[in-house]
Amino acid sequence: MSGAPAVARATASTAEPGPIDAAVALTPTLRASVRRRRIWFGFAALLVLGAVVLFVVQGAVSGGGPRLGADNPAPTGARALIEVLGDHGVTVTDARSYDAALEGARGGATVVIYDEYGLLGDDRLARLAVVANRLVVVEPGFGALEAIAPGVRHAGAATGALDDVDCAVPTAQRAASLSDGQRLLAVDDEALDAGWVGCFRDGEFGHAVVFGDAEGGSEIAVVAATTPFENGRIAEHGNAALAIGLAGASHDLVWYLPGPGDADADAAPTLADLTPGWVSPVLVLAIMVVIAAGVWQGRRFGPLVAENLPVHIPAGETSEGRARLYARNTARTHALDQLRIGAIQRIASALRLPRTAHVDDVASAAAAATRREPAAVRRILADDAPTGDRDLVRLAAELTTLEDQVRATLAPATSHPEAGDDTAGRRP
Amino acid sequence: MAPTGRFALVLALGVVPVVVAGLAGAPEAWLALVGWLLIVIVAASVDLALAASPRRVALTRELPDRVRLGEPVTSVLTVHNLGPRTLRATMRDAWEPSAGVIGPNRTARSIPPGERRRIVLDLLPQRRGDRRTTQVTIRSAGPLRLWSRQATLASPGRVRVLPPFHSRAHLPSRLTRLRELDGRTPLLIRGQGTEFDSIREYVRGDDVRSVDWRATARHADPEVPGGMRLMVRTWRPERDRRIVIVADTSRTAAARIADEPRLDTAYEASLLLAALATHAGDKVDFLATDRRLRGRVHGATGPELLARMVDTMAGIDAELVEADWAIVPGQVRRVTSRHALVVLITAADSPGSARGLLSVLPQLTSRHTVVVASVADPALIDASRSRGDLDEVYRAAAAERGLNDAERVGAAIRRLGALTVTAAPHELPPALADRYLELKASGKL
Numbered sequence: 001m002s003g004a005p006a007v008a009r010a011t012a013s014t015a016e017p018g019p020i021d022a023a024v025a026l027t028p029t030l031r032a033s034v035r036r037r038r039i040w041f042g043f044a045a046l047l048v049l050g051a052v053v054l055f056v057v058q059g060a061v062s063g064g065g066p067r068l069g070a071d072n073p074a075p076t077g078a079r080a081l082i083e084v085l086g087d088h089g090v091t092v093t094d095a096r097s098y099d100a101a102l103e104g105a106r107g108g109a110t111v112v113i114y115d116e117y118g119l120l121g122d123d124r125l126a127r128l129a130v131v132a133n134r135l136v137v138v139e140p141g142f143g144a145l146e147a148i149a150p151g152v153r154h155a156g157a158a159t160g161a162l163d164d165v166d167c168a169v170p171t172a173q174r175a176a177s178l179s180d181g182q183r184l185l186a187v188d189d190e191a192l193d194a195g196w197v198g199c200f201r202d203g204e205f206g207h208a209v210v211f212g213d214a215e216g217g218s219e220i221a222v223v224a225a226t227t228p229f230e231n232g233r234i235a236e237h238g239n240a241a242l243a244i245g246l247a248g249a250s251h252d253l254v255w256y257l258p259g260p261g262d263a264d265a266d267a268a269p270t271l272a273d274l275t276p277g278w279v280s281p282v283l284v285l286a287i288m289v290v291i292a293a294g295v296w297q298g299r300r301f302g303p304l305v306a307e308n309l310p311v312h313i314p315a316g317e318t319s320e321g322r323a324r325l326y327a328r329n330t331a332r333t334h335a336l337d338q339l340r341i342g343a344i345q346r347i348a349s350a351l352r353l354p355r356t357a358h359v360d361d362v363a364s365a366a367a368a369a370t371r372r373e374p375a376a377v378r379r380i381l382a383d384d385a386p387t388g389d390r391d392l393v394r395l396a397a398e399l400t401t402l403e404d405q406v407r408a409t410l411a412p413a414t415s416h417p418e419a420g421d422d423t424a425g426r427r428p
Numbered sequence: 429m430a431p432t433g434r435f436a437l438v439l440a441l442g443v444v445p446v447v448v449a450g451l452a453g454a455p456e457a458w459l460a461l462v463g464w465l466l467i468v469i470v471a472a473s474v475d476l477a478l479a480a481s482p483r484r485v486a487l488t489r490e491l492p493d494r495v496r497l498g499e500p501v502t503s504v505l506t507v508h509n510l511g512p513r514t515l516r517a518t519m520r521d522a523w524e525p526s527a528g529v530i531g532p533n534r535t536a537r538s539i540p541p542g543e544r545r546r547i548v549l550d551l552l553p554q555r556r557g558d559r560r561t562t563q564v565t566i567r568s569a570g571p572l573r574l575w576s577r578q579a580t581l582a583s584p585g586r587v588r589v590l591p592p593f594h595s596r597a598h599l600p601s602r603l604t605r606l607r608e609l610d611g612r613t614p615l616l617i618r619g620q621g622t623e624f625d626s627i628r629e630y631v632r633g634d635d636v637r638s639v640d641w642r643a644t645a646r647h648a649d650p651e652v653p654g655g656m657r658l659m660v661r662t663w664r665p666e667r668d669r670r671i672v673i674v675a676d677t678s679r680t681a682a683a684r685i686a687d688e689p690r691l692d693t694a695y696e697a698s699l700l701l702a703a704l705a706t707h708a709g710d711k712v713d714f715l716a717t718d719r720r721l722r723g724r725v726h727g728a729t730g731p732e733l734l735a736r737m738v739d740t741m742a743g744i745d746a747e748l749v750e751a752d753w754a755i756v757p758g759q760v761r762r763v764t765s766r767h768a769l770v771v772l773i774t775a776a777d778s779p780g781s782a783r784g785l786l787s788v789l790p791q792l793t794s795r796h797t798v799v800v801a802s803v804a805d806p807a808l809i810d811a812s813r814s815r816g817d818l819d820e821v822y823r824a825a826a827a828e829r830g831l832n833d834a835e836r837v838g839a840a841i842r843r844l845g846a847l848t849v850t851a852a853p854h855e856l857p858p859a860l861a862d863r864y865l866e867l868k869a870s871g872k873l
Contacts (some may be wrong), residue, residue, distance in 0.1 A: 022510050023487040023581035026563055278450020281461040285442050288465070292436040299430035301534070302565025302580045305522045310555070310745040315683035315690075316807050318778075323826035327819065335825035342812060342828035345835070355839075389818045396815040396824065 026303075068114045068138065068226055070094040070255045075232030082255060084240075085248050092253045098124060101256035105132035109252030114138040114226065120258040122147035129214040132254075136221045136246045138229060139183070148214065149222055151191025155206035158182035158225075161237055162200040162208055169211050171221075171245035172199035175238030182208040183224035209242065221246050332386040336395055340381055343399045347381075347406050370405045377402065429476065430567060435574040439468055468574075475570030480541075482566035482579040484511035489585045494739070497592040500530075501551040503585065505564065507537065508544040515539040516569045518576075521549055527559040527587070528552040553589040556692075556742050561585045590738040591692065595700040595857035602704050602861045609869050630658035638662075667709035669873040670764045671864075672796075673698045676774035677744055678718035678751035680781055685805050686853045691746045693803050693853045694773040699737060700857040701771065701864055706733050708868065713763045716744050719752045721759060753784040757791040769797045769873050771860065776802040776841060776848070777834040786840055793845035797872055800841050801849040801860045804834065 028036065065072030070082045070092065082092050093109065095101040098120065105111050111132040113125070118141040126147045129135050137148060145152055163177035177200075184206035187198045191212070198207030210222045223229075223246070228239040247253055326335045348357050351365045363381045367374035380402055386392040442464035450457030486508040495501050503523070509515045518536045523529050530550040537545045553559050564583045569576040627643045643659035675681075675698055681691040702712045706729055714737050716723035723740040725733065751774070760770055770792055776782045785800070792798045811827035814820050838848045847867075851859040867873055 020486045020508060020510065022484055023564070023583055025483045025579050025581050027579045029483075276450055277452075277454030278447045278457040280454070281446045281450065281457040282443055285439070285446060285461055285464075289436055289440045292431055292439050293433070296431045296433055296436050299578075301518075301520045301567065302522055302563060302578075305524055305562075307524045307526055309526075310557075310689075311682045311748055312684045312689050313682050315685045315805050316811075319805075319808060319811065319826045319830050320823070322829060323819075323823040326825055327822045335822055338825040338828040338832065339812075339815075339821075341832055345832075393815070393818055393821050396821045400813075400815055 066257055067116055068229055068257065070257075073231065075230060076226070077231050078229045078255070080231045080234055081229055081240075081243050081247060084244065085253060088248065090248050090251060090253050092255055095254050095256040096259050098128075098258065098262040101254050102128060102131060104252065104254030104256075105135075107252060108133055108250065109254045110134040110136065110247060110250045111254045111256055112136040112138065112229075112247050113256045113258070114229075115141065115144060115258045117258075118143065119260060119263050120144070121263075124262070129218060129220055132218050134219045134221075134249055135214070136223065138223050139226050140222060145185075145222070148220055149191065149196060149210065149212060151188045151194060152196060152210050152212075152222065153186045153188070154224070155184040155186040158184050158202045158208060159205070162202055163237075164201045165199055166201040166207070167197050167199040167211070169197060169199055171242065171249070172209060172211075174245055175200075175242035177237040178208055178242065179227060179233055179236035179239050181225060181227040181233060184208060185210050185222060185224045330389075332389070332392045336386055336392060339396055339399055343403050344381060347403060350406055350410055366402065366406050369409045370402070372402075372405075430576050430578055431472070432569060432573055432576060434572075435468075435472060438471070438574065442468070471572060472574045475572040475574040476577065477570075478513070479568050479570035479575070479577045480509070480511050480513035480515040480517075482515070482517065482568040482577050483581070484509070485515070485566060485581060486510055487564055487581060487583040489583065491585050491587055494588045494590055494742075495553065496590050496738075497553060497556045501553065501587055503549045503551055503561075503587075505547040505549070505583070505585075506544050507539060507547060507564075507566075509539040509541055512541050514541060515566075516571075516573070518567045518569070519547060520565045521547065521561055521583075522563045522565065522580075523549070523551065523561040523585075524559055526553065526555045527561065528554045551587070553587065556589045556591050557745065558743060559587045559589055588739065588742050590742050591695045591699065593696065593699045593734075593738065595696040596703065598700060598858040598861060599703055602700075602858070602865065603707055605865055606704065606708050606868075609865070626662050627659050628662055630660045634660050669710045670713070670766060670768040671701070671705050671710050671771065671873075672713045672715065672760050672763050672768050673701060673771045673773065674756055674760070675714070675716045676718065676751050676772070677716050677722050677746050679746065679748045680751070680775035681718075682746035682748065683775065685803050686807070688853045689746065690775055690803050690853075691744075693856055694801075695741045697773055697801060697857040697860045698741075698771075699734065700861050702733055702737055704861050704864060706730055710873070714740065715756075715759055715763070716740065717751070717756060717759065718747055719749050719755075721755070724759075726763060750781075751784060753788045757788055760792065760796070767796055769799065769864070769867065771799045771801060772846075773801045773860075776800055776837045776850075777804075777830065779833060779837055779840075782837045782840070786837075786844065789841065789844040789846055797867065798846035799849060799860070799863060799867075800846050801856060801863075802834075803853050803856055804850045805830070806852040 034041070065074065065077055067076045068078040071077075071079055071094070073079045086092055093100070093104050095104055101111055101113070105128060109132070111128065111134070113120075113128070113135065115125075122143045125144050129148045135148075137144065140148070142154065145154070158180070161177060161180045162182055165172050165176060182200070182202070184202055185198065185208070186206040187196050187210055194212070196210055196212035198210050200208035202208065208224055212220050212222075214220050227233045228243045234240050234243060325331075344359060344362050345355070347366050348355065348362050351362070351369060353362060353365060359382050360378070363378040364374050366372075366381070367377040370377070380395065380398045384395055386395055442461065445460045445464055446457050449460035488506045488508070490504040490506070492501060503521065505521055507517070507519065516538050518534055520533055523533070528551050530552055533549070535547045537547065539545050551559075562582065562584050563580050565578065565580045567576045567578045627640055630639060638660045640659050640661045643661075644656050647657040647659055649655035649657045675691070675694040677691060681689065681694065683690050685693070698714060702714065705712050711729065712733055713727075714723070714725040715721065722744050725736045725740050728736045756772070760768070772785070774785060776785060789798065808827040808830050812824045812831060815824045834850070838850060841848050847863065849856070849860050849863050
């Protein structure tokens with residue numbers, strides 16, 4: 001027994017020389033990171049909860065529903081009208097499909113149709129007009145108007161409340177006036193000949209309601225706006241009288257708001273019908289693969305490493321900046337002066353003149369060395385003022401030429417042609 | 429946690445069952461998709477659960493302490509798996525970019541439990557100074573290699589990258605010249621430091637003024653009866669002089685000239701001068717200063733001097749502050765109270781930035797021999813000579829102005845009794861060494 005721990009220790013020491021401690025992890029564990037960010041998780045939960053509560057509360061308050069929905073109590077709904085009609089013994093059927101509406105129409109009911117999104121096909125509407133005894137079309141689209149009331153056109157919005165009945169239709173007579181917010185329809189001569197009558201005229205512009213007969217002998221009323229039926233506006237002027245007169249003309253009423261299912265079945269097949277069944281799942285799979293590949297490639301391999309870069313400034317910047325300043329201010333004389341000072345100093349030291357030598361001395365010495373006209377040399381070195389850019393370039397070139405010539409005359413004589421340049425630090 | 433490429437691939441393979449099922453109909457295709465996703469998710473979860481923990485790992489490093497810039501470094505990281513499972517790891521050693529890891533910095537190793545593996549990285553540091561790594565990131569994959577666990581572990585490492593000392597190429601020729609100084613007669617002035625060495629026979633070329641007539645009188649020429657042999661005294665260069673090199677690390681040292689920062693040129697020049705001077709038997713001190721003392725090497729000789737100098741230099745970079753020259757005389761006084769050669773390596777090229785230097789120079793020149801070494805920009809000289817079109821003329825004018833400024837500052841420095849050395853970056857170290865040899869030959873130290 002006493003030997004066992006020793007053996008164990010011995011093997012441990014041979015296998016693992018030195019102490020082995022796991023390296024300190026800098027990445028927090030999942031649990032730690034959740035704990036550290038719990039306040040944010042709390043905030044997120046609170047936000048979600050708030051959103052849910054808000055949604056529920058808002059839904060409870062507004063109720064919502066489609067425009068002119070039979071059970072929509074909102075200002076744009078039509079529940080008020082439906083309730084009133086129901087109280088007066090009218091059986092109201094809330095039809096949401098074409099077949100239901102058609103069935104009701106066959107039973108002799110008045111059909112009120114409001115196709116907000118133009119879902120119902122024109123020929124279906126025409127068929128409904130033929131089948132129904134009385135059809136009230138509220139705010140028809142262009143195509144619907146063509147189909148049921150050829151010759152009647154949209155004519156914009158009414159200018160205000162309408163009290164010119166302008167027709168002998170009893171329903172309209174009873175209403176006597178309509179509130180503001182109506183739309184207008186224009187009835188052309190052909191339509192007038194075909195028996196269409198406009199009521200509630202708005203001056204020259206048109207009528208708010210048009211009455212007429214369909215081919216099958218059924219009565220059709222076209223109301224250009226939803227205003228007379230809306231909960232919010234029905235009590236104004238004669239809106240209620242018109243609405244009740246139109247919708248409550250018979251014992252049965254079919255309140256028909258076409259839904260998405262009523263879209264024309266004869267239309268071209270959709271994309272979904274043409275593609276094989278696996279295309280959509282494969283698309284979904286492709287999206288998932290893209291996300292997975294993105295995470296695979298995007299997951300960072302540990303934190304970024306910061307590098308402390310030393311500051312290194314190109315030394316030529318100062319000189320470049322100064323050159324641009326000269327150029328911008330067209331400081332030709334000043335620029336040329338700089339060149340001349342440099343040239344004079346170099347020529348002076350090449351000709352072994354003292355550093356303090358006067359320009360005249362340097363000019364004459366240079367002229368003597370190059371066998372040039374002293375006045376010309378002096379002009380190059382001091383007198384000529386540049387009058388333009390071309391002049392500046394020319395003078396700079398002449399300076400260079402002069403300097404080179406001075407050096408060339410000395411070249412055979414001196415072993416160091418660039419004696420004037422900075423040879424400081426070299427052994428003589 | 430991180431998915432692998434294999435996970436994405438396996439997910440993508442779901443196309444096959446979905447399409448096959450889709451031939452029967454759309455609902456079957458959706459069912460196949462959901463089924464495939466379930467399979468993949470279950471497989472990934474199992475894989476993740478079976479992956480070894482990337483945290484139960486011990487890390488040890490083997491790194492050389494110092495390396496010269498431009499030389500390769502081998503970094504060895506030993507990873508010891510302390511966990512009970514095989515670690516299928518991909519590892520990244522987070523070296524700084526300027527540490528210059530050669531090749532990809534991702535190493536894959538499979539380490540059985542209790543065993544250890546070495547990870548060898550070749551580095552070629554790109555900058556001098558301390559190149560560091562602080563962490564190692566380990567990504568541990570499961571047996572199916574669908575998902576991996578990832579953790580970053582602390583594992584600090586450091587390599588001190590020393591200045592390259594390229595200018596040591598100039599050292600042999602200067603040492604030769606230094607040896608030539610031995611036994612030569614000083615030309616004109618025998619300074620205080622010049623020491624009498626020996627007396628030998630005159631040979632052609634010796635300065636006649638160093639003929640020792642008393643010694644000549646004692647040496648009769650055996651070949652010519654009654655004739656004398658001319659004897660001359662020889663001198664050997666002074667020894668045990670003190671040299672204080674002051675490198676300016678202020679904002680002007682950050683300027684890059686001919687693709688080398690002024691500071692690096694200053695280091696090269698300091699190293700060459702120090703190597704030469706320590707061979708010549710002089711004592712060298714090094715100071716790096718801007719507004720405060722950044723580095724100091726004092727009292728080292730021989731090989732130790734260079735080692736300590738490069739070590740001090742390695743960590744010092746130029747700072748964007750104006751140099752405070754007022755502290756320099758005090759620092760020099762602290763090094764030595766005797767006469768010394770003080771070498772100031774700075775940028776003496778514009779009157780504005782040299783004002784501080786000029787104001788303290790008299791304090792230094794009154795006691796010491798002062799050399800101000802500065803880098804000249806060869807680009808300026810080139811620019812001042814090309815005058816082809818208008819832009820170039822303006823540029824030449826600006827360059828001339830810059831040269832002129834530098835010339836004026838140099839003249840001012842010389843008027844204050846200091847010597848100047850100005851040369852292009854690659855020529856400054858030998859130029860400074862030559863100036864030192866000159867001073868030594870003339871016994872002015």
